[in-house]
Amino acid sequence: MRCEYLCVAVIAILVATAPVCPADDMTEAIERVGDSLFTVTAGERVGAGFIVSTDGHALTSAHVVGEVTEITVALANGEELSVTVVGSDDVRDLALLDLGVQNLPVVQFASAAGLKQGTKVAALGAPLGLEGSVTEGIVSAVGRQINEKEYLQIDAALNEGNSGGPVIDERGRVVGVATGVVKEAENVGFVIPSDEAIEFLQSAGIAVNLPLGESGGAVSVTPGPGPAQPAVPIFPPSTQPKPPRLLLLIGIPLAVSLVVSLVVALLVIRAVRRGPSAPEVSLAPPSEEEDLSDIDITLH
Numbered sequence: 112m113r114c115e116y117l118c119v120a121v122i123a124i125l126v127a128t129a130p131v132c133p134a135d136d137m138t139e140a141i142e143r144v145g146d147s148l149f150t151v152t153a154g155e156r157v158g159a160g161f162i163v164s165t166d167g168h169a170l171t172s173a174h175v176v177g178e179v180t181e182i183t184v185a186l187a188n189g190e191e192l193s194v195t196v197v198g199s200d201d202v203r204d205l206a207l208l209d210l211g212v213q214n215l216p217v218v219q220f221a222s223a224a225g226l227k228q229g230t231k232v233a234a235l236g237a238p239l240g241l242e243g244s245v246t247e248g249i250v251s252a253v254g255r256q257i258n259e260k261e262y263l264q265i266d267a268a269l270n271e272g273n274s275g276g277p278v279i280d281e282r283g284r285v286v287g288v289a290t291g292v293v294k295e296a297e298n299v300g301f302v303i304p305s306d307e308a309i310e311f312l313q314s315a316g317i318a319v320n321l322p323l324g325e326s327g328g329a330v331s332v333t334p335g336p337g338p339a340q341p342a343v344p345i346f347p348p349s350t351q352p353k354p355p356r357l358l359l360l361i362g363i364p365l366a367v368s369l370v371v372s373l374v375v376a377l378l379v380i381r382a383v384r385r386g387p388s389a390p391e392v393s394l395a396p397p398s399e400e401e402d403l404s405d406i407d408i409t410l411h
Contacts, residue, residue: 137233141245143283146216149186150237151208151275153179159236159276160184160208161285162217167210168317170308171275172290173199176206184210185242198315202260203303204290205311206275218277219320221284223263223304226250234267234289234300236276246273248298255301262301263287269300278302284322 147162151171158175162168169184176182176196185191198207226232230250238244248267255264265278269292278287287302312319 137231137245137247137279137281137283140279140281140283141233141235144218144235144277144279144285145243146187147218148235148243148276149184150240150242150272151175151182151184153177153182157237157240157272158274159272159289161235161277162210162215163220163312163319164317165214165217167212167215168197168312169194169208169210170288170312171206171208172288173201173204173206174290175275176208182208184208186215187243198311200311203307203311205288205303205308207312207315207317217320218285219283219322220305220309221280221282221286221322222306222309223253223286224306226253226263226280226286228252231281232265232267232278232286234265234269234273234276234278234302236269236273236289238268238270238272240272244272251299257301261304261307262290263304265300265302266298267300268298273300 144161149160149162149169151158151160153176156175156177156179158172160169160171160175163170176199182194182196183191184194192210192212194208194210196206197209199205228250231247232250233245233247235243235245238246246267246269248265250263251266252264255262263278263286265287267278269289273289274291276289277285278289280286285308286305288305288308289300290303291301293299293301309319309321
């Protein structure tokens with residue numbers, strides 16, 4: 112009898128302490144690139160950027176720095192630096208910065224050519240000046256032709272301050288640079304494919320960090336089906352809210368685990384209250400009036 116009580120108690124403890132299996136997330140990917148990020152302040156404009164070479168070169172959006180001569184960046188470690196623009200391409204909307212500091216952590220690039228609709232991505236930047244912010248989403252379209260330029264379209268929220276920040280894949284590799292949004296829409300963001308950024312950097316003589324077997328250079332992204340898209344005005348990211356998806360993904364399995372633990376604990380208490388005179392502990396499903404399966408669980 113006591114052995115049966117002990118078994119039930121052990122099961123309850125194991126269920127209560129079992130780790131909740133989180134849904135697939137991009138935690139490790141974000142950690143890989145986090146130290147290479149920085150926030151750019153150019154006059155009244157705020158944007159993002161990331162370090163691309165150990166000799167202190169970094170990338171951001173051309174429209175962020177504009178014609179401003181006094182530009183500062185805040186590194187991930189809190190250090191602030193005065194930097195200079197050493198290269199710019201207004202057509203691609205890319206600018207090359209010299210941070211004046213060496214041996215900094217750098218990002219790894221990957222070609223955007225292999226991306227497909229539905230591929231998970233994350234955008235990192237400083238929306239509204241909130242440094243080190245992350246929004247997650249998917250690739251909505253590849254090879255999106257707008258105003259005679261080719262973009263990746265993503266649904267990860269881009270806000271003012273995301274411009275120039277990296278968009279990464281699930282391995283933490285940069286597959287694009289955030290550049291703009293459609294004002295009239297929600298979560299319709301546009302990204303410069305990494306291949307464009309790689310070509311821009313290599314033309315400036317900057318060696319970039321690429322996966323083994325990739326040589327870089329411009330790689331054409333295969334356009335999606337259908338005719339070319341009409342001209343759509345896109346602008347630097349504007350304010351758009353993003354629901355706390357990660358909290359929901361973690362909270363739901365945690366709540367289910369707690370409910371299961373509570374049910375098992377109730378069964379143990381009932382078994383103990385029956386006392387040693389009870390002939391046996393029944394592990395059969397609870398009777399109809401004790402059935403807890405139809406309880407509504409509301410998460411707040």
